[in-house]
Amino acid sequence: MAGSPRGGRLWWPRPTLRGWALLAAGILLFLYGLFLERRDALFLGSFLILVPVVAMAYVLLRRLRVHVSRTFSPAVVAAGSEAVVGITLQNLSTRPTYGARWRDQAERGIQTPESTLLPSLGRHGRPDEGDTARLEYTLTPRRRGVYGVGPIVLVRSDPFGLASGQQTAGEPHDLVVTPRVTPLPGNALSLTSGEGSMHELLRMTNPNSDELIAREYRPGDPLRRMNWPATARHGELMVRQEEQRSNPEARLVIDTTLAGSLRSATGDRRSRMEGAFELSLEMAASVGIHLLDGGYRLDVIETGPSQLSPGTERTHGGLVGDLPTAYRVPAGDREFLEGLANLTMPNLAIRPERSSQPPGSALRTVGMKLPTFAVLVDPDPEQVRELAILRSWAEPAFAFVLDTVRQEAIDALEDAGWRCVPLRSARSIADAWTRTDRSAVTDGA
Numbered sequence: 001m002a003g004s005p006r007g008g009r010l011w012w013p014r015p016t017l018r019g020w021a022l023l024a025a026g027i028l029l030f031l032y033g034l035f036l037e038r039r040d041a042l043f044l045g046s047f048l049i050l051v052p053v054v055a056m057a058y059v060l061l062r063r064l065r066v067h068v069s070r071t072f073s074p075a076v077v078a079a080g081s082e083a084v085v086g087i088t089l090q091n092l093s094t095r096p097t098y099g100a101r102w103r104d105q106a107e108r109g110i111q112t113p114e115s116t117l118l119p120s121l122g123r124h125g126r127p128d129e130g131d132t133a134r135l136e137y138t139l140t141p142r143r144r145g146v147y148g149v150g151p152i153v154l155v156r157s158d159p160f161g162l163a164s165g166q167q168t169a170g171e172p173h174d175l176v177v178t179p180r181v182t183p184l185p186g187n188a189l190s191l192t193s194g195e196g197s198m199h200e201l202l203r204m205t206n207p208n209s210d211e212l213i214a215r216e217y218r219p220g221d222p223l224r225r226m227n228w229p230a231t232a233r234h235g236e237l238m239v240r241q242e243e244q245r246s247n248p249e250a251r252l253v254i255d256t257t258l259a260g261s262l263r264s265a266t267g268d269r270r271s272r273m274e275g276a277f278e279l280s281l282e283m284a285a286s287v288g289i290h291l292l293d294g295g296y297r298l299d300v301i302e303t304g305p306s307q308l309s310p311g312t313e314r315t316h317g318g319l320v321g322d323l324p325t326a327y328r329v330p331a332g333d334r335e336f337l338e339g340l341a342n343l344t345m346p347n348l349a350i351r352p353e354r355s356s357q358p359p360g361s362a363l364r365t366v367g368m369k370l371p372t373f374a375v376l377v378d379p380d381p382e383q384v385r386e387l388a389i390l391r392s393w394a395e396p397a398f399a400f401v402l403d404t405v406r407q408e409a410i411d412a413l414e415d416a417g418w419r420c421v422p423l424r425s426a427r428s429i430a431d432a433w434t435r436t437d438r439s440a441v442t443d444g445a
Contacts, residue, residue: 013059013165019052022162026050055162064100064154065092066121068170072149076176076338079144083175087135087152091121096129101155104137105168107147110175113137115155141177144278144341148172178337179278179285182429183234214238214293229333230293250296251324251394253374253387254284257304257346273378274345276404279426280375281340283400286429287373292333299324299370300336303383304346308339319386369395373436374418378404381412388416398436 015023026048033041067090077083085104091097103115122129141147150172157164214230217237230238258273291298300308301324308325327336372394374387391397399413400423410420421432 011166013056013163015052015056015163016157016161018160019055019162022048023052052162055158055160056165058158059156059163059165062095062156063165063167064097064156064169066090066097066154066169067092068150068152070150070170070173072173072175076178076334076341077141078178078180079141080180082138082140084136084138085149087170089118089121089133089135089169090124091131092124094123096123097121099157099159102135102152103155104150104152105172106139106149106175109143109145110139110141110147110149112139112149115153118154141175144177144179144281146341147175147177149175176338176341178341179282180426181233181289181337182282182286182426184286184290184430184433186434214240233289233293248294248296249299249370250291251299251301251370251372252284252288252291253301253303253319253372253376253390254343255280255375255377255379255383256302256307256343257383258378273404276377276402277345279423280377280400280402281343282426283423283429283432284375285337285340287375287400287433288327288336289333290433292327292329292336295329297326297328298332298336299326300339303379307343319383319390369393371395372397374399375423376401376405376409378402378406379409381409384409384412387413387418391417396436400432 026045028045029041029048030045033039033043033045069088071086073084073086087104097118098120100118101115102118104112106112118135119133120130121133122131124131151168151170153166154169155164155166214227214234215238217226217239225239227238227240258277288298288300301319302308302322303319306322306325309323325339327333370393372390374397376399379387387399397418399418399420401410401413401420402423414420419436421435423429423432
């Protein structure tokens with residue numbers, strides 16, 4: 001990532017504590033000499049006043065000229081995981097730079113290290129003098145989101161430490177923090193049904209097949225078939241397995257409106273909803289990645305205006321007319337997680353605009369029952385009715401319900417044929433998925 005070739009905003013230099021002490025002493029001596037007509041005191045006072053002023057002019061005129069570039073490793077990080085920020089500074093001045101300090105800036109929610117000494121930089125164009133320095137630090141974002149990191153702040157002082165000035169350098173860059181992904185047990189393709197694209201074909205195909213899924217490593221599997229992204233997510237060795245499949249598809253419904261909440265929700269109510277919303281996205285990320293790893297094409301339905309694929313044609317919600325956002329491997333997993341990172345907490349005081357389209361009117365596969373998973377925070381009665389209608393195109397149909405969902409909504413969903421699975425904390429995500437897997441296997445038998 002390229003940065004700015006020069007320093008950015010410059011703060012006017014200010015005296016340090018030592019500089020203020022000289023100024024105060026100078027003013028006192030000047031007043032003493034003025035009232036008592038002592039020329040020596042006037043001269044010494046003027047000198048003491050002038051020294052900090054000259055120091056501030058020195059700092060102002062000798063501002064740093066540097067080129068800044070910034071990288072993140074990894075480029076996309078899960079909440080609670082570490083990311084290494086790498087900053088490269090190159091001196092663009094014909095004068096060497098020494099004695100400066102630096103610190104990084106970031107939006108609220110990201111903690112950066114305290115100010116520290118900047119390594120000396122030689123003259124520009126003199127690699128033998130070391131005109132470039134590499135800075136690194138580690139940060140651990142705690143919550144999902146997109147955070148601006150940078151620009152860095154450079155602090156320069158005069159040789160006597162009487163004045164200092166700050167300037168920014170480089171440009172801010174976005175750090176994408178995705179929800180945590182909990183590895184889920186079992187194979188996503190173990191969900192079985194007698195119709196649509198739910199079943200798994202067991203016939204192996206030739207090695208040139210484009211249909212690849214991940215499975216556990218077995219002794220004798222060649223290393224060229226290792227699936228490293230799936231290995232990192234599952235915590236065990238996974239390989240690519242060629243299988244002919246019936247282009248399996250699945251749906252994931254995400255509650256992005258929290259429409260059942262009070263319009264005037266504030267204080268503790270909103271804080272509780274924020275926690276539930278983050279948990280729901282963590283569950284959605286875990287389910288979505290598990291399905292994508294299993295080879296599914298994933299259609300994501302948002303109950304509110306689309307934030308995953310924003311546009312003028314997607315303003316009502318995926319249950320009532322808006323097309324779902326589709327993902328599939330190999331790039332779909334990262335796009336899906338980055339999309340979830342950008343989702344914002346809905347405004348509980350604003351009701352989403354309703355559409356005249358009937359529920360299910362925009363589904364890509366109307367007439368075909370697909371495995372459907374809904375993660376619900378607080379749907380209103382209208383959305384419960386829409387989900388009940390969606391049940392006609394879902395098999396199996398599971399709803400992960402948080403403790404913010406009202407009991408009457410759960411009862412209505414179960415009456416419509418949804419299997420509601422309670423979700424209380426991030427630690428119970430894997431257990432909640434296990435319950436759906438057992439139910440699907442039981443129904444398939």
